[in-house]
Amino acid sequence: MDSGSPQPPKGPAAGPSDPSIADWTDHYFLRTKATVARFGDATVTYAVFMRRPVVSAPRLALNWLSEVARQRGTEFKVDLIYPEGKWVGAGEPIMYITGSLVHLADLETILLMKLGPACVAAFNAFTMCADLPNVSFLAMDARHCAGLEMAEIMAYAASVGSARAKRKVGAKGFIGNATEATAHYFGQEHALGTMPHALIGYAGSTLRAAEMFHETFPGDPMTVLVDYFGREITDSLTVARRFPGLAAEGNLSVRLDTPGSRFVEGLDPTLSYAVLERHVPRTLRGYRSEQELRHLVGAGVTAAAIWYLREALNREGFQRVKIVGSSGFDPAKCKVMAESLAPVDVIGTGSFLPQRWTETYATADIIEYDGVKRVKIGREFLFRKADGDR
Known part of the structure; x- marks a missing residue:
């Protein structure tokens, strides 16, 4: 299959193998496949597009398509109009796929599953990173995903959006994520993270949790949650005083995750x-x-x-203690943070996940049958453009 340089998929995003595709595809595609097989195959070309602007994130979909072609002993030709990381306008075909209708008819459902959500999440991740180019992001989306396959798709998408922001505006972007299985998408061998609220509760105090963590992982930078007891300012300063070395080296961070039901201390x-x-x-x-x-x-x-936490840290000479923000950092919130010049160093977020799932629906239409252009009325815009018109 000619699709750039896809590699055979690994992990949950590999999706159903050939024998189980029929269990997961829309039934009318199976009936189409059977009908075409009876009356004679055709070489067709699909145009694959989305109804809203996105950032192209096709790798997992193409990897899967390549593996299915290998299993079936056939070839699919992919003309990828918008390679990974490129901006795609609404209604613009991201790719054209040409091959046997018998072999392609039953693949549409799963292919679109793997493409649409990834492209919207990549768009969201790009806008967040571009709005806050001096902030590092950490992908904490896994807990919000509906299963392992979605978790892999979303991590991949965040890496694509981040890479685009790095290219376009020199953003720091996503520096890593919270799960080991998908750390490779961010160029990391391992996941990133230190402590959840559960460790604070177990320790009985924010300071004690920090001490326990530092004793267990003495060589690691440390990020301490400071909202558990509602003493964000007090506990931030207490931890910084306890670990002046880490604070002075820039290896101590305090994380704000205050719920929307109350204000930060003070x-x-x-x-x-x-x-x-x-x-x-x-x-x-x-x-x-x-x-x-x-x-x-x-x-x-x-x-x-x-800003209030930054003031308190600076007053006591802890200018190098970093602030990590989490809790609902979606594109809209990141834009406001950028406009207010909020002095946040790292943002932990899973909110690049699409909020309006209807916007993730990718669509595919056949536009050519054995070389003859044909598409349902109203979709003529999907026909291939001349090279000079692109």
């Missing part, structure tokens, strides 16, 4: 406005939607909360 709406007035007064001058205001001065992990 803040309320009035004080949150005052914090932003001290640092980024212009951020509050224009029109703001209710959601944008919540990201700026509301409860939870807001721009004001991050």
